[in-house]
Every structure is written in structure tokens, then in C-alpha cells.
Amino acid sequence: MTTVSFAEIGPHERYKLLCATIVPRPIALVTTLSRDGVVNAAPFSFFNVFSEDPPIVVLGLQHRPAGTHKDTTRNIAETGVFVVNLVDEALADAMNICAVDFPAEVSEIDAAGLTLAAGLDVSVPHVAAAPFALECRRTVSLAFGPGREILLGEVLRLHARDELLDERTMRIDADRYRPVGRLFGNGYARQNDRFELRRESYAEWSGKPDR
Numbered sequence: 001m002t003t004v005s006f007a008e009i010g011p012h013e014r015y016k017l018l019c020a021t022i023v024p025r026p027i028a029l030v031t032t033l034s035r036d037g038v039v040n041a042a043p044f045s046f047f048n049v050f051s052e053d054p055p056i057v058v059l060g061l062q063h064r065p066a067g068t069h070k071d072t073t074r075n076i077a078e079t080g081v082f083v084v085n086l087v088d089e090a091l092a093d094a095m096n097i098c099a100v101d102f103p104a105e106v107s108e109i110d111a112a113g114l115t116l117a118a119g120l121d122v123s124v125p126h127v128a129a130a131p132f133a134l135e136c137r138r139t140v141s142l143a144f145g146p147g148r149e150i151l152l153g154e155v156l157r158l159h160a161r162d163e164l165l166d167e168r169t170m171r172i173d174a175d176r177y178r179p180v181g182r183l184f185g186n187g188y189a190r191q192n193d194r195f196e197l198r199r200e201s202y203a204e205w206s207g208k209p210d211r
């Protein structure tokens with residue numbers, strides 16, 4: 001057994017260990033709007049859902065090495081709103097182009113050849129080709145040291161691409177949804193091998209009557 005004390009290693013090693021062990025991570029391709037009206041898109045895999053009531057998603061926004069904020073971080077600070085576009089296999093290449101450190105005045109949307117669709121509850125547009133897009137409003141930002149912000153956002157609305165959501169049952173078509181997960185570094189995973197585990201009650205598991 002090998003154990004590693006996080007007090008005895010540096011941030012780079014912690015990053016390597018956490019990002020290679022907590023896998024796959026979902027990818028949020030976050031669209032935001034600058035004060036000048038430029039639409040920004042950037043991927044974030046320090047991302048997940050943490051609550052459904054209220055509906056809260058979380059983003060881990062690292063600052064640039066010089067300490068300046070990424071365009072996403074600055075835009076959310078200025079407008080208070082953002083959209084999480086989920087990334088599937090068809091969107092993976094475009095998502096990767098959006099991770100290029102373009103200057104603030106260049107929109108990743110054009111560089112990646114993406115088309116936008118207008119938001120309904122927020123001013124920020126979403127990626128038309130995204131399987132799902134979540135319109136969000138920032139609720140809380142937590143600053144950690146000079147280098148990082150953890151941001152909680154409330155989901156106001158979900159957009160689903162055609163045929164992915166049955167509006168009557170609120171069921172997602174898991175066979176049609178092909179999400180891509182982030183592994184470590186340049187590694188990604190498809191979701192090719194699903195399986196089910198039926199969750200038992202304590203009575204079923206133990207053979208004893210219900211408590």
C-alpha cells in the first residue's frame with residue numbers, strides 16, 4: 001500500500017493525483033458573454049451537479065499563472081450568468097478548440113465553427129449542437145487563495161437536442177446521449193459499456209422484515 005500525504009506534495013502533484021483518480025469527469029463547455037457582447041466558450045472538467053433542490057452545479061475556475069482571471073471567470077463576475085453545454089462525442093473536437101487560450105476579443109465560437117441559439121432565461125446563448133445546455137445564474141463564488149475560484153450556479157432551464165428528452169416522462173434517452181468524460185491530460189472516455197445495479201431495500205438485502 002502506498003499513501004501520499006497531501007501536506008507533503010505540491011499543487012502539481014496534487015493535480016496529477018486527483019485528476020487521474022477522479023475519472024471520468026463530465027465536461028462543461030461554458031458559454032458566457034463579455035461586457036462588449038463577445039460570446040466566450042471554454043471547457044471545464046472541475047464540474048458537476050451537487051443538488052437538485054435547489055438545482056446547483058459547481059465549476060472549479062483556476063486563474064491564469066499570472067493571477068489574472070480567465071475570460072469565463074471575468075464574464076460570470078460581470079454578468080452573473082452562464083450556460084453549461086454538455087459535451088458529447090460529436091462536440092469533442094470543437095470543445096478542444098475552445099480550450100485554446102484565445103485573446104479575449106476572439107470568440108472561440110467562430111474558431112470552433114459552432115452555431116449559437118438564444119437563451120430564454122439568461123442573456124447568454126448556448127451551443128446549438130450541444131446535447132444539453134443548462135442556463136445558470138451564479139449563486140456563490142468562493143475564492144481559494146490567489147489562484148482559484150469555486151463557483152456555484154443555479155440551473156434555471158435545460159435545453160435538450162431533438163430526441164434526447166421525452167418531455168412527458170422527463171426521461172433522457174441514454175442510448176442516444178453519447179457524453180464524453182475527461183480523464184487525465186489529453187485522455188477522454190466514451191460511455192460504451194453501461195451496466196445496472198438494482199438498489200435493494202434493507203429488508204431485501206438482509207431477508208429481515210422492514211425496520
Ligand SMILES: Cc1cc2nc3c(=O)[nH]c(=O)nc-3n(C[C@H](O)[C@H](O)[C@H](O)COP(=O)(O)O)c2cc1C
Nearest residue numbers: 042043044045046060061062070071072099100101
Ligand atoms: C477538457 C478540459 C477541461 C478543463 N477543465 C478546466 C477546469 O476545470 N478549470 C479550469 O480552470 N480550466 C480548465 N480547462 C482549461 C480551460 O478550458 C482553458 O484555460 C481555457 O482557455 C479558458 O478559456 P477562457 O479564458 O476563455 O475562459 C480545461 C481544459 C480542457 C481541454
